[in-house]
Amino acid sequence: MTAPELQACLDALPPDIRQELDDIRDIGRGPFRHAQTQQIVDDHLGLLVRLRREYHATHADLVAVLGHCGITGPGGAALTAATLSSAISRARAKSKVSASKVGAPKVGAPKIGASKSRARTASPARAAAPSPVSERPRGHAEVGEPEPDLVFASQAAPPPRTVAPTDADLVVGAQVSSSGHEAPEVRRSDHRGRQIDFLARAMED
Secondary structure (H helix, E strand, O other), X not given: OOHHHHHHHHHOOOHHHHHHHHHHHHHOOOOOOOOOHHXXXXXXXXXXXXXXXXXXXXXXXXXXXXXXXXXXXXXXXOOOHHHHHHHHHHHHHHHHHHHHHHHOOOOOOOOHHHHHHHHHHHHHHHHOOOOOHHHOXXXXXXXXXXXXXXXXXXXXXXXXXXXXXXXHHHHHHHHOOOOOOOOHHHHHHHHHHHHHHHHHHHHHO
């Protein structure tokens, strides 16, 4: 690319890009002319990347632009495309590392999101009460193992009611006992009846 062609390309760029190129020309390699090429690329990485992406400039074109701004190699020789490409790659790597450090949490800082997730995970487990044995499904028991409902059925069943015997039950039950003898109540009533009969007969005589 000849000098007139390069100048025509630079004149066609937006004003903000041309202003930054003028800043590079004014600063150059610093007041003592010791600024390294890598430092210049680091300081103007956004400009170089924009020229590559939006205007499809090659590394050789960027070398020509920097040479037009006074950024050359030792002895005034133009930079090589390989040197500029390596400097841009290193500048991108540094930029990514700096961005990751800015977004990373500080060492030792508590992770609030992790503590909240642990609290949300632990609360359902504490709130869940163990299901009663009688509510478990009946098909879960192994072969030969009684079902929980059958095991605890006797514990849950109410005690049998005790019914007091009626007078009729006493009379019927008193007639014949398990040993074949009459109940005491029957024997006392018969003995009293015999005494009454005996006294009645004696009075008649």
